[in-house]
Amino acid sequence: xxxxxxxxxxxxxxxxxxxxxxxxxxxxxxxxxxxxxxxxxxxxxxxxxxxxxxxxxxxxxxxxxxxxxxxxxxxxxxxxxxxxxxxxxxxxxxxxxxxxxxxxxxxxxxxxxxxxxxxxxxxxxxxxxxxxxxxxxxxxxxxxxxxxxxxxxxxxxxxxxxxxxxxxxxxxxxxxxxxxxxxxxxxxxxxxxxxxxxxxxxxxxxxxxxxxxxxxxxxxxxxxxxxxxxxxxxxxxxxxxxxxxxxxxxxxxxxxxxxxxxxxxxxxxxxxxxxxxxxxxxxxxxxxxxxxxxxxxxxxxxxxxxxxxxxxxxxxxxxxxxxxx
Amino acid sequence: xxxxxxxxxxxxxxxxxxxxxxxxxxxxxxxxxxxxxxxxxxxxxxxxxxxxxxxxxxxxxxxxxxxxxxxxxxxxxxxxxxxxxxxxxxxxxxxxxxxxxxxxxxxxxxxxxxxxxxxxxxxxxxxxxxxxxxxxxxxxxxxxxxxxx
Numbered sequence: 001x002x003x004x005x006x007x008x009x010x011x012x013x014x015x016x017x018x019x020x021x022x023x024x025x026x027x028x029x030x031x032x033x034x035x036x037x038x039x040x041x042x043x044x045x046x047x048x049x050x051x052x053x054x055x056x057x058x059x060x061x062x063x064x065x066x067x068x069x070x071x072x073x074x075x076x077x078x079x080x081x082x083x084x085x086x087x088x089x090x091x092x093x094x095x096x097x098x099x100x101x102x103x104x105x106x107x108x109x110x111x112x113x114x115x116x117x118x119x120x121x122x123x124x125x126x127x128x129x130x131x132x133x134x135x136x137x138x139x140x141x142x143x144x145x146x147x148x149x150x151x152x153x154x155x156x157x158x159x160x161x162x163x164x165x166x167x168x169x170x171x172x173x174x175x176x177x178x179x180x181x182x183x184x185x186x187x188x189x190x191x192x193x194x195x196x197x198x199x200x201x202x203x204x205x206x207x208x209x210x211x212x213x214x215x216x217x218x219x220x221x222x223x224x225x226x227x228x229x230x231x232x233x234x235x236x237x238x239x240x241x242x243x244x245x246x247x248x249x250x251x252x253x254x255x256x257x258x259x260x261x262x263x264x265x266x267x268x269x270x271x272x273x274x275x276x277x278x279x280x281x282x283x284x285x286x287x288x289x290x291x292x293x294x295x296x297x298x299x300x301x302x303x304x305x306x307x308x309x310x311x312x313x314x315x316x317x318x319x320x321x322x323x324x325x
Numbered sequence: 326x327x328x329x330x331x332x333x334x335x336x337x338x339x340x341x342x343x344x345x346x347x348x349x350x351x352x353x354x355x356x357x358x359x360x361x362x363x364x365x366x367x368x369x370x371x372x373x374x375x376x377x378x379x380x381x382x383x384x385x386x387x388x389x390x391x392x393x394x395x396x397x398x399x400x401x402x403x404x405x406x407x408x409x410x411x412x413x414x415x416x417x418x419x420x421x422x423x424x425x426x427x428x429x430x431x432x433x434x435x436x437x438x439x440x441x442x443x444x445x446x447x448x449x450x451x452x453x454x455x456x457x458x459x460x461x462x463x464x465x466x467x468x469x470x471x472x473x474x
Contacts, residue, residue, distance in 0.1 A: 025343065029350035036357040043364045046411035050372040053379070053407070060402045062386035066393055300395070311401040314394025 129297025160321030171198035
């Protein structure tokens with residue numbers, strides 16, 4: 001073979017040489033094709049790897065970080081509720097809440113460390129508020145049996161505003177001074193009025209917003225239940241368990257936008273309703289309510305989530321039961 | 326004269342055989358090389374497209390994390406990408422135009438792939454080489470950019 005046989009070795013006479021030198025073109029072609037096949041195998045390998053890469057999931061765990069954030073918000077919210085329910089009488093309610101967040105951080109950190117994640121919650125701030133409530137069925141009059149009274153003043157936010165009517169017979173028809181929740185913007189005097197009335201076996205919930213040209217009025221209805229009990233979750237927008245568009249809490253109060261301004265909350269015609277209510281406001285300036293207690297309105301915690309490939313640090317504001325919750 | 330023309334057909338036969346086989350083999354090699362070259366380009370294009378989509382998913386993931394937070398201090402995802410697509414190194418460029426996209430270019434294979442991104446947080450023009458890449462939210466300026474990991 002050309003170049004591969006020793007030139008002076010045995011069998012190098014002209015006859016033998018011509019025999020061994022044959023088929024060189026085919027040989028070169030075979031080598032070249034072999035190289036081409038190797039290159040093709042590299043290409044095919046690349047294609048297989050691409051398919052493999054395309055079917056891999058979210059290895060960095062961005063979904064887990066968001067899921068954990070959601071859980072943190074839920075857990076801190078539950079803890080805030082628990083603190084309000086059980087430590088309202090103590091002098092340092094935010095201190096109790098802070099230590100609860102610290103305990104939660106330790107527990108979550110330990111739990112997540114098993115999966116190779118570092119999770120931490122740090123209490124940053126909490127804003128004080130007041131929970132106003134009446135937990136035994138009665139008219140919604142104030143502590144001194146006043147009929148029309150101010151529940152809270154200079155409110156920026158309200159959460160968990162629930163009314164449970166225990167006796168729908170007490171409700172009046174729409175024209176006859178029905179019970180109403182009245183929100184008045186402190187700067188523009190725009191009002192948002194929610195009237196709860198009953199007429200011919202039908203319950204009417206009417207929200208009226210007054211500030212031309214954005215004024216509107218919307219009504220939701222529900223049949224009067226035989227049990228004469230009905231629940232209205234105002235901040236969640238539920239009337240007798242059904243979503244009610246009219247209930248978009250404090251809609252358009254303050255300047256004709258959907259943002260809430262600072263407003264006062266009043267109850268009008270409270271003798272025309274019977275039941276229980278509760279609401280939590282972000283102010284300590286409340287009226288002559290039959291029951292009120294200090295509460296943590298909202299809290300901000302710093303949430304940190306780290307894995308080998310992901311870092312996420314953000315603040316979480318927690319205010320369970322706010323209208324935009 | 327007659328002596329000169331003896332055995333011509335053997336030589337002619339030999340030359341013709343060499344020439345024909347040379348043409349055939351050359352054709353085979355050229356076709357084979359073109360085939361391999363085309364396949365390589367197609368596979369590089371596919372791989373860049375997959376890599377680009379994975380990175381775009383990471384960008385959108387960071388975007389979601391920033392959107393979900395109230396006051397985000399840090400959001401970062403490190404991603405190990407292949408250093409080469411079928412032996413070709415490539416560059417990744419984030420184009421933060423109104424219709425943002427990732428452009429992956431492998432100069433050696435003369436292939437460029439772009440992947441569109443859907444985002445809420447502003448992006449910043451940035452470019453990185455292949456290999457380990459990070460998608461980073463820059464808190465002071467409020468933009469998401471690519472960075473070397």
